[in-house]
Amino acid sequence: MISAVNVSRWYGQVIGVNDINCEIGPGITALLGMNGAGKTTLIRLITGQLRPTTGDLRVFGQEPFANPEVYRKMGYCPEIDNFYEHYNGFEFVNYLARLEGMNAQRAKARTAEVIEMVGMTERAGRKIAGYSKGMRQRIKLAQAMLHDPEIILLDEPLNGLDPVGRREFMDLLGALANSGKAIIVSSHILFEVEQMTRSLLLLHRGRLLATGDLGVIRELIDKHPHQIRIETDTPREAAAMLANLPNIVSMRFERSGDSIRLEVREPNAFYDAVMAAVLEQGLQIRGISSPDNNLESVFKYLVEA
């Protein structure tokens, strides 16, 4: 759906994004990076509000800049939310439905529908000026879904949402992704992103550090051995058995006294070996987990590198 080849965008002497190469297809893709990493610039390039300084960016095979044909298939939920404060939620979304090209009757019906989807039916008649941050986020998502777009871009969509709202939001995005749409979510709240997707684009200082599945990316980071935590009632015996297994870089007992922290290379081979030890040598373990097989660790390793 979206392809970027050597895309760069400069703001005078300041670089927004630098030499980005990626392909984005259906499903939820997280656009990750610290503040100023270039997430918003990349989203604005994809939504056609900025033209790349160099490189080739295509959405459905077309250049998105000032191209209403592309906008027809795209929904955009920007980070800012100070829209016309004197509209009420329904009026605002209805107006944008008319801009999408719906006639008056269909615009009203569709507006009511999307407002219900984001759980704002009860509050749609209130002026936007009186909306909380979470309500504004919902209204923004409603306007992005109006015309049933193939691609929805959401810039920091979970900011200001309460826990229930976040869950509902994530469920809705999941449903959209399952129906074959491409959802691009920009965020720097890794924990929330991790709950939504394992597919990510990681930006740092304008450059694309990594793209693809979180697990695959983690496996490719050779510099940092994987951390594995094994809980057991007999840590010393377990350590003696585990020391014979391949790919272990280091091993230490945790202060709690009931677990061992290991650093290993090629974790899949290690897991197979642990299974064999449990079955054949009577290794007793209560639990096994990988503390750094998560987005935060991957992000940290890549950014620090």
Add this chain to the structure above:
Amino acid sequence: MASPIADLTYRNYDGPLEPAMNRWWAIAKLSIKLSIKKKGFWLWASMSAFWYVILLIVFYFNDSVTQNVGPAAQKLSLMNNLIWKDQFLNSFSESQLFLFILALLTGAGTIANDNRAKALLVYLSKPCSKLDYVIGKWMGIFIPITLVTAIPAIVFYVYCLMSYRALGFWTQDPWLIVKLCLMVLIPGITYSSITLAISSLFQQGRLAGGVFAGVYFISYFVTLAMEGFNASQQMQGQSPPDIVKNLFYCSVDGIQIGMAKVILGTNGSPKLPFPGQMGKNLIVPAPSGWIIVPIFLLICGVSVLLAWSQIRAVEVVN
């Protein structure tokens, strides 16, 4: 009956979407809707027709009195020597200040408010082009101002046509209605172009309004000064220099009055409170159409182009 529990599942939209050419109308309609919601709009729109109302009252009583008194009084009636198209010109001229206030109300914030709210990010991510946006915003100012200018003029025209044909209303200028239709477009074109340009330069409607008011009044003082100078020269029996006549039209008001004079094909005649020589002294002859029409089109064109160049969804640092 709809369930009290909201259905949060995603539902597809499978209805038709209209072609992209209608987008500007959605933008214009919203601007018009916002304008007519303001009470001030109706107040100033009504005020802009005050000169027509005065003329109607004066004509009505003059007509009634002279008909009741008899033929001798009819010969002395002020309506015998009236130049009808000049009454439209005078009313047009008197409505200028009110039309300016209307333009402030409807136009000053039209793009500035969008800039402030960063709403262009959303609008321009919809399938509407920058051209749709500019046309929509322009029409959103042009339509209300043109209607406010046109409705009293047409009502007055119809009243005079029905009542004063015997006094030469029709025979003086049979093409008057066509000329009026052109004349009533002038304030709409002028104000929508200028306010759009000024509004696009600012992030706050009030600031844009302040600048627009500054441009209007500073240029208006030039027109007033030239009018006074022209009158004083004429009272001394001298003809004012051409520069005075030209500078008179160098304002937001002046250029519109000049255009109206060119369209109606008249220099104007004294207004009701100053029917004699004093009124004649205040008249500034019509400008040359070959000069004022291109200048008018240039100002409006450049203003729209300025707005066009300023409108962008994202603030780009150069």
